[in-house]
Amino acid sequence: MLIVQKYGGSSLADADRIGRAAHRVAELVNDGHKLVVVVSAQGDTTDLLLEKVPQITAAPPPRELDAYLASGEQMSAALMAMALEKLGIPAVSLTGWQAGLMTDSIHGDARVRGLRGDRIRQELHEGNTVVVAGFQGVDAAGDITTLGRGGSDTTAVALAAFLGADRCMIYTDVDGVYDKDPRKFPDAVRFERIGYEPMLVLAREGAQVLHDRCVELGQRYQVPIQVLSSFRPGEGTMVMD
Numbered sequence: 001m002l003i004v005q006k007y008g009g010s011s012l013a014d015a016d017r018i019g020r021a022a023h024r025v026a027e028l029v030n031d032g033h034k035l036v037v038v039v040s041a042q043g044d045t046t047d048l049l050l051e052k053v054p055q056i057t058a059a060p061p062p063r064e065l066d067a068y069l070a071s072g073e074q075m076s077a078a079l080m081a082m083a084l085e086k087l088g089i090p091a092v093s094l095t096g097w098q099a100g101l102m103t104d105s106i107h108g109d110a111r112v113r114g115l116r117g118d119r120i121r122q123e124l125h126e127g128n129t130v131v132v133a134g135f136q137g138v139d140a141a142g143d144i145t146t147l148g149r150g151g152s153d154t155t156a157v158a159l160a161a162f163l164g165a166d167r168c169m170i171y172t173d174v175d176g177v178y179d180k181d182p183r184k185f186p187d188a189v190r191f192e193r194i195g196y197e198p199m200l201v202l203a204r205e206g207a208q209v210l211h212d213r214c215v216e217l218g219q220r221y222q223v224p225i226q227v228l229s230s231f232r233p234g235e236g237t238m239v240m241d
């Protein structure tokens with residue numbers, strides 16, 4: 001099977017957590033599966049990067065802001081590839097542009113347009129696990145773009161759609177999608193399954209658990225999206241028709 005897994009920032013917050021995620025990937029690779037792993041920036045990295053900008057300028061050029069913010073995911077991807085290599089899993093990290101994730105030119109809120117997937121396919125063919133930096137792509141001019149806050153989810157679903165993956169698994173810090181934020185509301189109820197439409201409503205109302213554009217893409221390309229916890233066992237929630 002070709003499996004796309006995405007790990008969010010809290011799932012990669014320190015070396016120990018990167019190691020745990022790498023072990024999970026390694027198990028599937030050792031079972032004979034091909035893996036594309038999408039990573040977010042570690043922990044609060046993106047917020048910390050943003051906090052520094054006003055020290056330089058109150059009006060950063062959007063092109064430069066994207067080049068800067070994309071670095072958080074680039075670091076995670078390289079660290080994850082190192083962690084996999086340490087476990088004996090051949091791995092290669094790719095930035096969004098190296099992976100060929102094409103977007104429009106709306107810096108800070110770019111939409112995915114397509115995938116020039118030759119590089120990823122070649123790496124998989126050669127037996128490498130491919131670690132892709134989430135949240136970023138490249139526009140027609142060759143400039144780095146970012147997909148909006150929470151956009152690594154969209155990277156994962158886009159790659160699953162365009163590569164024809166068999167599974168798309170989003171690992172996060174809660175064990176699925178709830179009817180409301182389970183961190184704020186202890187009586188929140190988890191869905192075992194939820195359709196794309198109700199999931200879109202939740203995402204657009206601000207449920208961070210999935211980026212709304214990843215749900216749109218999932219619906220358009222009919223990619224079932226499994227949301228599950230990095231920290232607790234379980235099947236999580238399937239987002240599908």
Ligand code: ADP
Pocket residue numbers: 007008009010011040150171172173174176177178179180181182183184202206207208209210
């Ligand atoms: P990641 O870093 O893995 O992308 P996010 O912080 O973006 O994780 O999303 C997960 C968070 O979404 C959870 O910690 C939870 O507080 C929040 N959340 C808000 N609404 C919901 C919901 N309806 N179901 C599940 N989680 C939700």
Ligand code: ASP
Pocket residue numbers: 008009040041046047072134135148149150151152153
């Ligand atoms: N690192 C980015 C953010 O914090 C993207 C993501 O985590 O999905 O918004």
Ligand code: MG
Pocket residue numbers: 008150151153208209210211
């Ligand atoms: Mg997120």
